[in-house]
Amino acid sequence: MLLAEPKHVVAPGELLAEGDHLLGDNAYRIGTQIFSACVGLFEVDGNRVTVVPLKGGYIPRVGDLVAGRVIDIGLSGWTVDIRSPYLAMLPASETPGPRGPRRRDLSTTFDVGDMMLSEVLAFDRTRDPLLTIKGPGLGKISTGRVVEISAAKIPRLIGRKGSMISMLKNETGCQITVGQNGIAFVWGKSPENERLAVEAIYMVEREAHTRGLTDRIREMIAKSNVVGEIARTQTA
Amino acid sequence: MPEPKQPEKLIDEKGLRIDGRRLDQLRPIKLEVGILDKADGSAYIEQGKNKILAAVYGPREAHPKHIALPERAVIRCRYHMAPFSVDERKSPAPSRREMELSKVIRESLEPVVLTELYPRTMIDLFVEILQSDGGSRCAGITAASLALADAGIPMREIVAACAVGKIEGKLALDLSDAEDKYGEADLPVALVPNSSMITLLQMDGSLTPSEFERGLGMAVEACKAIHSMQREALKKKYHEIKEVVEEKEESEVIA
Structure with missing residues (x-):
């Protein structure tokens, strides 16, 4: 039995449902009652009740596409800021080039301040996330515009089955890549398109x-x- | 500036208090959420003459690194009174009292935050008293828990807090500064409403066991009232945007 209005904003501790429901994200159960655990939109998918958060930071998940900025160069890899509470590592072994420590100057591949598009290779509660740039479309990003938004809004930016993002691409004529951590890259034919x-x-x-x-x-x-x-036409 | 004089009577013949309230009446409360841009979450509360700002950062990388815990996030809290928040200038350095309140505010909020979701991180909580008028620890908790919720940090519930005291032999809700100073007792309570969990309970002065029990009941009721205001304030921020854009759309459809 649902006790809150689906698609409406709910607060932490708000009673969502009672009885035989599956527990989704950002919800918790006491006895037979299910409560919300954050501010968000109450969503019902079949029998599953979830709260889609409206705010909050990025927590890495294996397989996520993330945009990052290099903040330090180590002996065998880079430290990358991916806008999460955990600093990510990009090991040199996950980039093209000779292997082993001190075989090459790592700053020729990525220097401090460089932006990259990468994938989360491994992450769990005990270790910081590992990144990889092996894969199509991954690697250094040196052109385009960087847009930073809250990571909680990324699912909305992509939309159901990518409806929102593909509409944006078509209507603005821009190429857009969205990282799960709230950073998007925009490449357009003209500055106006990009601004739009x-x-x-x-x-x-x-x-x-x-x-x-x-x-x-x-x-x-x-x-x-x-x-x-x-x-x-007026300026012309 | 001299210390404000002790009022002759805290309760008049009609049974009203110096600010005209009944014994079981809260001061007017104004709550706002998300008023700071740079903090991850923020809230502002006015309760009587209290003006308090709460800000939350995090979860973020723990700094200094040695305070990080392997199994959960650490919460740090700073309760601070601005030098201009009281009659006589208060030194901005943290006092004994501020350190104590920082600790009790943290401990009243820690049980509701799902810290186990963010191991090795840190959540920073700032409670800044801009103007103080008695009961600022309770108002601080009320604002701080709203700021935590606004930051999108997963938490079981929003915590509400309120004090009860004894003035001229009678129990009174939500003491003001003068009532706190010249009354006989003060009993601040923080409540987690759905699970009826009390996360803060302090007392100074003296109450009989029966007074204590009645007082606690009054405080719990008041906390529940404050809790519903908190919920409303939290949702209001989103409802306002929603109303503006969806209304505009509807009027366009009609036109």
Whole structure:
């Protein structure tokens, strides 16, 4: 039996459901009652009750695509900031090039401050996350725009089966890559397109808990395109 | 500035207190959530003349590293009174009292936070008293637990706190500064409402066992009232955005 309105904002400690439900993320059970454990949107998927958080940091999960910034170079790898409470390591063995310590100058591959797109190779409660850049599309990122938003809003930015992100790509004509840790890269044909895409991403972050967001964003982009068109013809 | 004079009477003939409240009445409370941009979570409370800001950072990398625990996050709390928060300038250095309150606030919130989800990390909690008017530890807890929730940190429940005291032989809810100073007892209580768990219970002055029991009951009821205000404040932030954008859309559809 559901005791809270699905798709509505719930607070920690709010009673969500009672009885035979499966326990999803950010919910906990006392006896037969299920309560929320954070501020978020109450979602029901079949028999499973979950709370989709509206805020919160990034906790790595194996297989996640994450964007990071190199903050230190060690003997056999790099320390990478992935906007989580745990510092990540990218071992030299997970990059192309000769193996073994001191075989090459690691700063020629990644220097401090470089951005990269990587995958979480291993992580558990006892050890810091390990990254890899072996894989298609992974590696150093030296062009494009970096957009930082809350990691909790990433599922909304991607949308159900990628609906939101593919709409954004189509409507703005930009290539967008989204890291699970709340960093997105945007590459566009013109600065205007990029600005529009960035704006749209911020709009998703701000209004993540509202309904009809995809349509509203499509409209916003269409409007800006028209305004841009008029401005261009006037200056011409 | 001289110490404010002791009022002649804390309760008048009609049974009202110096600020015109009944004995079982809370001071007016204003709660706001998410008012600081740079903190991960924040909350502001006005309770009577109390003005308190709470900010949360984290979970983040533990610093210094040796304080990190392998099985859970550590919570650090700093309760601090601004130099201008009281009648006479207060030295900004942490006093004995502030250290004690930092500890009790931390311990009243630790049981509800799911710290085991974030091993080896640290959660920082700042409670800044901008203006003090009695009962600031309780108001601080109320604000701090809202700030934790606002930061998106998983927690079992929101904690609410409220004090009960004795003035002129009668139990009174939510003591103000003068009532606290010239009354006979003060009993601050923090409550985790759904599980009826008490996470803070202190007392100074003296109460008889029956007074204590009645007083505790009054405080628990008040905490429940404060708890529903907290919930509302937490959701209000999101409802406001939702209303604005969804309304705009509806009006566009009609037009």
